[in-house]
Amino acid sequence: MIIEILKGNDAKILRHDEKVILALVPNDKLRTTAELLFKAGCYYATGVGVDERLLGVGFSMYHIFNCESEKRYVILKAVASNLKIPSITPVISGANWAEREAMDMIGILFDEHPEPLRLILPDDWPEGIYPLRKEFHYNERPPKVEFKPPKREKKPGIMEVPVGPYHPTLHEPEVFELHVKGEEIVGAVYRGFHVHRGMEKLAEERMTINQIPFLAERICGICGYTHNCAYAQAVEDAAKIEVPERALYIRTILLELERLHSHLLWFGVAFHLLGFDSGFMHTWRIREAFMDLAELLTGNRKTYGMNLIGGVRRDIDEEKKKKVLEIFEKTKKETKEVLDNAVGMKELISRMKGIGILPKKEGREIGVVGPVARASGIDTDVRRDHPYAAYGDLDFKVPVYKEGDVLARFLVRYEETFESFWIIEQALDQLPPGDILNEDYELPEYAVGIGATEAPRGEDVHFVITEGGNKVYRWRPRAPTYNNLPAVPIMLMGEKLADAPIIIASIDPCFSCTDHMVIVDGEKVCRCSLDDYLGRL
Amino acid sequence: MGRFKLIAKAISIGRVTEKYPFVPLEVPEGFRGKPVIDPEKCIGCTSCSNACPPQALQVYDDLERGVRVVHLFIGRCIFCARCQDVCPTGAIKLTKEFELATLSEEDLHQFVELQMVRCEECGRPFDTFRHLLYSAKELQPWEREMMFLCPECRAKRISERLIFAKGGGGYV
Ligand code: SF4
Numbered sequence: 001m002i003i004e005i006l007k008g009n010d011a012k013i014l015r016h017d018e019k020v021i022l023a024l025v026p027n028d029k030l031r032t033t034a035e036l037l038f039k040a041g042c043y044y045a046t047g048v049g050v051d052e053r054l055l056g057v058g059f060s061m062y063h064i065f066n067c068e069s070e071k072r073y074v075i076l077k078a079v080a081s082n083l084k085i086p087s088i089t090p091v092i093s094g095a096n097w098a099e100r101e102a103m104d105m106i107g108i109l110f111d112e113h114p115e116p117l118r119l120i121l122p123d124d125w126p127e128g129i130y131p132l133r134k135e136f137h138y139n140e141r142p143p144k145v146e147f148k149p150p151k152r153e154k155k156p157g158i159m160e161v162p163v164g165p166y167h168p169t170l171h172e173p174e175v176f177e178l179h180v181k182g183e184e185i186v187g188a189v190y191r192g193f194h195v196h197r198g199m200e201k202l203a204e205e206r207m208t209i210n211q212i213p214f215l216a217e218r219i220c221g222i223c224g225y226t227h228n229c230a231y232a233q234a235v236e237d238a239a240k241i242e243v244p245e246r247a248l249y250i251r252t253i254l255l256e257l258e259r260l261h262s263h264l265l266w267f268g269v270a271f272h273l274l275g276f277d278s279g280f281m282h283t284w285r286i287r288e289a290f291m292d293l294a295e296l297l298t299g300n301r302k303t304y305g306m307n308l309i310g311g312v313r314r315d316i317d318e319e320k321k322k323k324v325l326e327i328f329e330k331t332k333k334e335t336k337e338v339l340d341n342a343v344g345m346k347e348l349i350s351r352m353k354g355i356g357i358l359p360k361k362e363g364r365e366i367g368v369v370g371p372v373a374r375a376s377g378i379d380t381d382v383r384r385d386h387p388y389a390a391y392g393d394l395d396f397k398v399p400v401y402k403e404g405d406v407l408a409r410f411l412v413r414y415e416e417t418f419e420s421f422w423i424i425e426q427a428l429d430q431l432p433p434g435d436i437l438n439e440d441y442e443l444p445e446y447a448v449g450i451g452a453t454e455a456p457r458g459e460d461v462h463f464v465i466t467e468g469g470n471k472v473y474r475w476r477p478r479a480p481t482y483n484n485l486p487a488v489p490i491m492l493m494g495e496k497l498a499d500a501p502i503i504i505a506s507i508d509p510c511f512s513c514t515d516h517m518v519i520v521d522g523e524k525v526c527r528c529s530l531d532d533y534l535g536r537l
Numbered sequence: 538m539g540r541f542k543l544i545a546k547a548i549s550i551g552r553v554t555e556k557y558p559f560v561p562l563e564v565p566e567g568f569r570g571k572p573v574i575d576p577e578k579c580i581g582c583t584s585c586s587n588a589c590p591p592q593a594l595q596v597y598d599d600l601e602r603g604v605r606v607v608h609l610f611i612g613r614c615i616f617c618a619r620c621q622d623v624c625p626t627g628a629i630k631l632t633k634e635f636e637l638a639t640l641s642e643e644d645l646h647q648f649v650e651l652q653m654v655r656c657e658e659c660g661r662p663f664d665t666f667r668h669l670l671y672s673a674k675e676l677q678p679w680e681r682e683m684m685f686l687c688p689e690c691r692a693k694r695i696s697e698r699l700i701f702a703k704g705g706g707g708y709v
C-alpha cells in the first residue's frame with residue numbers, strides 16, 4: 001500500500017526491502033506524499049538534512065516515517081534546488097523541529113515553513129555558518145556576534161515561575177518557565193539546547209565506525225546502551241552485515257537490564273517528587289543489584305561498551321548466567337513488593353491520578369513514543385513492530401493504558417519492569433551457541449541504513465550514510481525525548497503548580513539527549529523560538 | 538497500611554550503605570579500570586592509538602631523539618578497553634584500579650619511550666626496533682633485505698629494481 005502511494009507520486013524507489021523503503025520524491029510531490037503517508041498510519045519519526053555536495057547531489061532532506069502496519073521505516077528523500085525544499089510542517093506538525101534543525105545546521109530553506117526560526121544554534125552564532133556542512137571542521141570556533149535579547153513586557157495577573165536552569169531532581173540543564181494565574185498553569189516555555197555536543201560532526205569527521213558506538217553510548221547517562229545498539233544496527237543495516245545469533249541475544253539481555261535499572265531509577269525519582277522518600281530509597285536499593293549485574297556482565301556499571309559493528313565484545317558464560325538468575329530470584333520478589341506496596345497507597349495514587357493528561361489524538365499528531373504513547377492508548381513498541389536483536393524470538397506483552405495521565409505512565413512502566421525480567425530469563429534460557437562477533441564485512445560506499453530500538457523512554461532512531469573504508473558520511477541519532485517533550489506543555493495546561501514537577505518528570509525526560517524547546521502560549525501550542533515568543537508577549 | 542509494611546521491611550534489611558572508603562570496594566573480574574602499559578612489552582605499533590575513541594592514547598615520533606613516544610592520558614580515557622582488544626602483544630591492559638583522583642595531574646599520564654631505527658639510506662628514524670623485529674617474522678626473505686629502509690627509500694629501491702629488472706630481463 002505504501003509502495004503504491006510512492007509510485008503514484010512519481011517517487012523513484014532507491015531501496016525496497018523488508019525493513020526500509022527509501023524513495024526519492026520530486027519536490028512538487030513531497031508534501032502530498034508525506035500527507036498520504038501520515039494518513040495511511042505512518043507517523044513522523046524524524047528528518048535528517050545531509051550535505052551531499054561531495055556526492056554530486058547537493059543538499060538533501062531525508063524524512064523518516066515509522067510505518068508500524070508494514071513493520072517498515074519509509075524514508076522520503078528530497079533534494080534542494082537552489083537551497084529550497086517545500087516544508088511538510090503545514091501537513092505534519094511533527095516535522096517542525098527536524099526541518100528547522102536542517103535549516104540551522106545545513107542551511108536548507110523550507111518553503112512555507114510556518115515558523116522558520118532558529119532552533120539549535122545559539123543566538124550569538126553568526127549568520128551563514130552551517131556546522132554540518134562538510135567544509136566546516138569539528139574544532140572550528142566561529143566568532144560570536146552581538147545579540148540583544150528583546151524587551152519583555154509582563155502580562156497583568158500572570159506570574160512567571162522559573163524552573164531551572166537545572167531541573168530540581170533530574171540534574172540536567174533545562175529551563176521551564178511556568179506562567180501561573182493563582183495556582184493554575186496557563187502557559188509554559190521550555191528553553192533547551194544548552195548542552196548540544198556536536199556529536200554528529202565529531203563522528204563523521206574524526207571517528208571510525210567502531211569508535212562511534214562509544215560516543216553514541218554517551219548520548220544518554222541512563223539509557224546509553226540502547227543508542228549504542230541503534231547505531232550499530234544502522235550500520236549493520238546499511239552494510240547488510242550478518243550479526244551472530246548469540247550476539248543478538250546478548251544485546252537483548254543487556255538492553256532489558258538497562259530498561260530495568262532505568263525504570264527503577266524513574267520510580268525512585270517519581271516517589272521522591274511525590275514526597276514518598278522511603279519508596280525512593282527502596283527502589284534505588286534494589287536498582288543497585290542491576291548495576292552490579294551490569295558490571296559483572298560488561299565491566300562497567302553504566303557504560304556497557306559492549307557493541308562493535310557485527311556483534312558484541314564479551315560473552316556471557318554459564319557462571320555469569322547462573323549469577324544473573326540467582327540475583328533475579330531475589331530482586332524480582334523485592335521489586336514486586338515495593339512497587340505493589342506503592343500501588344496500594346491511596347495518597348500516592350491520588351497524587352498521580354487524573355493529572356497531566358495527554359489525549360491520544362494530540363499524542364499521535366506530535367508523534368509521542370514509548371511509555372508516554374502507551375499510556376495514552378497508542379499501541380506502539382519498536383521491539384514488537386520492528387523486531388531487532390532477539391525480540392522476534394521472545395515472548396512479551398506490551399502494556400497499553402487509555403487514561404493518558406501520570407498514573408497511566410506509572411502503570412505502563414510498572415508492567416514493563418516485570419516484562420523485562422521475563423525477557424531476560426527467556427533470552428538466557430534460549431541463548432544459542434556460537435560466535436559473538438562477525439568482523440568479516442566491508443563497508444559499502446554511501447549506503448543508507450536505519451537502526452531503531454525501544455529505549456526505556458521510547459523509540460530511538462539512528463540514521464546512517466556510510467562513506468566506505470571505516471567512516472560514516474552522516475550519522476543522525478534521535479532520542480525519544482525529542483518527540484515526547486512537545487507533549488509536556490499540553491500536559492501542564494490548567495494543572496496546579498505543585499503538580500508541575502511530577503508532570504514534567506512523568507515523561508521520564510532526558511534533556512541532554514534532546515535539547516530543543518517548546519512554547520505554549522495561552523491555549524495554543526506554538527513551537528517557536530523563545531525570542532519570537534518573548535517578542536510577542 | 539502500606540507504610541507500616543515498609544517500615545518492617547526497612548528494619549529487616551538494615552543498613553545497605555557500603556562502608557567505602559573505609560573498607561575497600563571489591564570489583565568483579567573483567568572490570569574496566571585504569572589502563573596501564575607494560576613498557577617491556579609495548580612495541581610502539583600504534584594499534585591502540587588508532588582504536589582509542591577519545592584519543593586518550595597518542596603515539597608520536599620524536600625524530601630528534603630518535604624515540605617513539607606512546608602517551609596515555611587517563612584524563613581523556615573512557616575505559617572502553619578497545620586498546621586492550623587491539624594490542625598485538627598484550628602490553629596494554631585495563632586494571633581493577635578506579636580510584637584515580639589525584640592532587641597532581643602528572644599522575645594521570647604514562648609515557649613509554651621506544652628506541653627507533655634509522656633508515657640505512659636517508660638516516661631518518663622510521664620505526665621502533667621492537668616493531669621491526671616483531672613484523673620481521675612475517676616478512677618474505679627478499680623483503681627482509683630491505684627491512685632497515687624507511688618506507689620511502691624502500692619504495693624507491695623497489696622501483697629502481699623493477700626498472701633494472703625490465704631492462705635486464707627477470708627480477709633480481
Ligand atoms: S580504555 Fe579506551 S579510552 Fe582508555 S586508553 Fe584504552 S582505548 Fe583509549
Ligand code: SF4
Nearest residue numbers: 579580582583585624
Ligand atoms: S604494543 Fe600495544 S600498547 Fe604498544 S603501541 Fe602497540 S597496541 Fe599500543
